[in-house]
Amino acid sequence: MTMLDRRLHAYRPDLAEAGLEGKVEASRFVEGAAARVALPVAALRPEPDLARGIDTELLLGEDVTVFDRADGWCWVKAASDGYVGYLKAEALSQAGPAPTHIVTVQRTFLYPEPELRKPHRAILSMGSRVHVAGEAEVRGNHYVVLTDGTAIFARHVQPIGALDGADYVGIAARFLETPYLWGGRSGLGIDCSGLIQLAMLMVGRPAPRDTDMQAAGLGEPIDRSEIRRGDLVFWKGHVAIFEDPQTILHANGHSMTVARENFDAAVERIGSLYQRPTGYRRPFS
Structure with missing residues (x-):
């Protein structure tokens, strides 16, 4: 059987989403049930355990498919980006009238x-x-x-x-000084790839959730010499937005905030710990 990314495909030995039948091994396959996030911010975890760090967060009104409910936890897949994980059961309600x-x-x-x-x-x-x-x-x-x-x-x-057509870089800049939070995806705390995804969401542009996903498939690769406002730079495990060819915006663990930084200075600072940038991408023309 094919090994699939468990962040984006719901499968366990005992249970899997119906669309994966014939692709993975599981005791049974289910379609799942629709539900909606009922809390302002809900932490999505890789395991049903509050001691585990969060992978991402879902926001009030976001839709999910629930595949399993057990011991106060729900195993879900987010409609917005396909992310799979565990939410506390109280974070969800039945899907009622669609958000407007x-x-x-x-x-x-x-x-x-x-x-x-x-x-x-x-x-x-x-x-x-x-x-x-x-x-x-x-x-x-x-x-x-x-x-x-x-x-x-x-x-x-x-x-x-x-929302279509707005400047996603300007939206990202509204988060300046927001606290950095690993797995965060809200105005209360956010991480580097969460900032990219949420800012793009607000202009009607879907984006993958994690840095490696964004580096692999968000837009097209470009050269450093081509950089303009809105392009992205990637390090291993990190991403930043170019506000202009010499300035980046990023949620980072150095300042523990969303910060504005000179790109060359950031390259030198980050390079001493995490090596040089791995690539540049233009998310959309």
Whole structure:
């Protein structure tokens, strides 16, 4: 049988997704059931164990397919990028009305009603998806109201289909000084490849989740002499965005933030520990 990337293919000796029948060995194959992330941020882990580090995060309103539920954990595959892993069961709810809007600011507050003086109920990251059922205005402030009566400041969301064509580098720059978090993919904490994926998501461009996936198949390879705004540079296990030919933006473990850095200085600093860049890519023309 073919060895497949377990990050992107759901298979175990006892169970596998139906599409892998004939490709992997498993006791049974299932189609899975639809579910939706119900928490602001949900950690996806390689094993059902809170002691394991997170592989990535899923945001409120993202869809998943659930293949198994056991001992308070769900084994799932994310609809957005195909990533497979384990979520705590309380992170999911049944898929209800499809999300209509997406959060477009780095972070925003979810209020129990359209009133900014009320204690907020949650903090939502850019990329969170919600179903808007109505609108309200209170003292000149405009809110969108969700199906459960909670509310978000209206200028902090847009209809999901209205994002194509924006500058993803500018979106990435909104995350400057956001804390670095291994596996993070939100405005509360983010890693290098998560920054790329989330910024591209916000302009309607799908991107793989991990650095090696991005280095292997995101856009086309280019030479250093061709670099322009929006191109990517890869090291082994790291990626950064060119803001201009001499400046990069990246979530990194040196500053432990999303930072802006001179490219040549970064090459020298990173090279002393992790060698030189392995390649450059243009994600889209």
